[in-house]
Amino acid sequence: LWGSAALAGVLNIVTRQPGEDLAGRGVAEGGAFGTSFFGGNAGGTVGGVRVGLSASRFDTDGVNTSRVGSEDDGYRNTSGTFTLGGNPAENLELGFVARYTDARKEFDGIDFATSLPGDDASRSDTEYGYLRGGGTLRLFDGRWTQRLNATWTTTDTDTVDGFGTPSATAADKFGLYYQSTVNLAGNPAIGTGHSLTAALDQEWTDFRQRGEVIPPFTPGGAALDPNQDQSLRSTGLVAEYLLRPVEPLVVTLAERHDDYDVF
Numbered sequence: 001l002w003g004s005a006a007l008a009g010v011l012n013i014v015t016r017q018p019g020e021d022l023a024g025r026g027v028a029e030g031g032a033f034g035t036s037f038f039g040g041n042a043g044g045t046v047g048g049v050r051v052g053l054s055a056s057r058f059d060t061d062g063v064n065t066s067r068v069g070s071e072d073d074g075y076r077n078t079s080g081t082f083t084l085g086g087n088p089a090e091n092l093e094l095g096f097v098a099r100y101t102d103a104r105k106e107f108d109g110i111d112f113a114t115s116l117p118g119d120d121a122s123r124s125d126t127e128y129g130y131l132r133g134g135g136t137l138r139l140f141d142g143r144w145t146q147r148l149n150a151t152w153t154t155t156d157t158d159t160v161d162g163f164g165t166p167s168a169t170a171a172d173k174f175g176l177y178y179q180s181t182v183n184l185a186g187n188p189a190i191g192t193g194h195s196l197t198a199a200l201d202q203e204w205t206d207f208r209q210r211g212e213v214i215p216p217f218t219p220g221g222a223a224l225d226p227n228q229d230q231s232l233r234s235t236g237l238v239a240e241y242l243l244r245p246v247e248p249l250v251v252t253l254a255e256r257h258d259d260y261d262v263f
Contacts, residue, residue, distance in 0.1 A: 001197065018050045018083070020045045022044030027040065050085040056080075059076045061074045066111075069118075075106065077102075079100065081099045092136070099131075100130075104123060120161075120162025121162060122162045123160055124158065124160075125158045125159075126155065126157045133150055134148050142183075143182065144181070146180050147177075147178070152175075154171070155171050168209070171206065174204045177199070179238075181197040192247060197238070200235075204232070208228075210226070232261065234259065237259075238254070
């Protein structure tokens with residue numbers, strides 16, 4: 001159900017949702033290596049709609065990973081999140097999440113003489129954005145649950161190496177995910193029963209890479225051109241049968257098929 005990259009398991013993180021009352025909190029931290037963190041969040045329910053807003057800033061001077069030189073490799077991260085959620089009907093839940101991150105990472109390149117990290121001013125700047133909107137509909141006293149989500153993820157990374165040479169990568173990924181689960185029979189009070197789930201997901205990815213063209217090393221040779229634009233489309237089909245014969249035993253039988261337009 002979670003995709004072909006989740007064969008070994010899933011770590012599902014569900015963030016805390018705003019409560020009924022308006023509330024907020026803030027935090028400030030400081031530590032070694034010039035490290036500081038400031039953050040806060042606020043949220044509550046307004047007119048039956050749950051609203052949440054959070055922001056944070058992390059800074060550190062870092063340490064020097066090279067055996068030579070004294071330049072520290074720092075890191076900074078500014079992030080913000082906005083959430084909306086509500087229940088327009090008793091059996092319908094809608095939600096929206098927007099998140100943005102702006103980060104800079106300093107690092108050392110490789111000293112070609114020693115193949116070890118060499119002290120330089122390499123750095124990468126990354127912007128990351130994420131949007132998700134969707135809903136959950138429960139019918140027939142909760143025995144039939146349907147979920148539909150649409151997502152957009154965008155990343156843009158600009159890197160400058162120790163020689164001052166710039167390069168960049170960027171990607172946009174759109175996803176549409178539908179899942180339908182029918183609880184066929186059982187006794188929820190004692191945790192037994194069985195269910196059948198069908199799911200369909202569609203993803204589109206566009207990737208862009210930009211960099212300096214390296215001339216041929218030999219006369220008549222080919223130049224090394226990193227500039228490219230790529231795209232990928234994938235469709236996933238899932239069927240899963242889940243059986244709970246006795247508490248706490250769970251038995252599942254599942255199949256997934258992924259179709260890519262290019263591999």
